[in-house]
Amino acid sequence: MEKSQTKARPQREMKVLAMGLPRTGSASLAEALEILGYDGVYHxxxxxxxxxxxxxxxxxxxxTFPVLPxxxxxxxTQEEWNELYAPYEATTDMASVFGTHLIKAYPDAKVVLTxxxxxxxxxxxDENVLQQLxxxxxxxxxxxxxxxLGxxxxxxxxxxxxxxxxAKNVDEARSKAREAYDRHHREIQECVPADQLLLYRMGEGWGPLCEFLGRPVPDVEFPRVNEAAALKAKITEKAKRDMSSAALTLAPYVLGVGALGIAYLAARQYSG
Structure with a gap:
């Protein structure tokens, strides 16, 4: 019998760090990077x-964050980040939260700041992330x-x-939102050399992005992804799956407790 083999994860060079904060069009940008031919785009x-x-x-x-308990x-380190990002040439969305820390781990990557x-x-x-979390x-x-479930x-x-x-709690996070927003954009621009950084706004289309990345302009429209809808669908699907898994995990214990209860009641019935 042949031994089963686990497929090795690809090892790729990180080429693009999309450092626009979550909810700045990161899903559309991720799809755009895939269209441009980047092999593995994380969202x-x-x-x-x-x-x-x-x-x-x-x-x-x-x-990374001193505010956390x-x-x-x-x-x-880059080695630690590669546990996650080794198969990807670009990353978007949640990566931006780590800002300059991630840029220092991948100093040769180009940075797109949406x-x-x-x-x-x-x-x-606030509506799609903080209120939900x-x-x-x-x-x-x-x-x-x-x-x-672990x-x-x-x-x-x-x-x-x-x-x-x-911030130490969600209310403090809301009160510090403007400060965090400004700090993020300032630190990215201070950290990245001008020739490695693109300041980009959704709606500018392929032109600035392709020129910055040195890629030809595709013969398709720039993607517009309804990120909120896609995220909500995924989270709902995961929540249902987690509830089912938790129920299956607990079932033997629940049944065991139920059986003990029935045995106890039966013992009382017969002893009476």
Whole structure:
């Protein structure tokens, strides 16, 4: 009998870091980079179905953000990031939360900084990220469901948001949103050499992006992805799957407790 072989993960060079914050058109940019031929483009939606990715993000957050209770101060090396990003030539969305730390890990990558009007961005990230991560349903998942499953998705997501805003809770995050937004854009521009950085706004089309990346302009329209809808569908699907998995995990214990209860009642019945 032949031994089963695990398919080796591709090892690729990180070429593009999209450092626009979440909710700045990162899904559209990710699809655009795929159209331009980058081999492996990471977006946060991919992490939803990847428990190992969340474990990496969880460790990275604790290594990066002093505001977190579990802060280690160790920093996160390129070797550690490669546990997640080795198969990818570009990354978008959640990567931006780590900002200059990730840029220093991949100093040769080109950086695209997508900029969105602050008020529109804050409304979007509050409604689609902060409110969702700290909702009653999310609290139940983080405190009950995910510990049963050994998942770090919820805790890691919360750590990353609190780290971005340098906040200890979601209310403080909201109050520090403008400060965090300005700090992020300032630090990226100060960290990256001018010839490696593109300031980009959604709606500018292929031209500036292709010129910066040295790629020919595709003969297709620039993608427009409804990121909120795609994310909501993925999260809903994952929540249903997690509930089913948790129920299956608990079933033997629930049945065991039920059996003990029935035995106890039966013993009382017969002893009476």
């Amino acid at each position: 946060g939606v991919k992490a939803i179905d990847s428990p190992e990715d969340w474990r990496v993000f969880d460790r990275a957050a604790d290594a 579990g802060y280690t101060g160790k920093g996160f 900029i969105r009007d602050f008020d529109k961005w804050f409304k979007s990230i 700290w909702s009653p349903a999310a609290n139940f998942s983080v405190n009950v469901i995910e510990p049963i 998942s770090r998705a919820g805790p890691a997501s919360r750590k990353m948001m609190l780290g971005l805003f340098q």
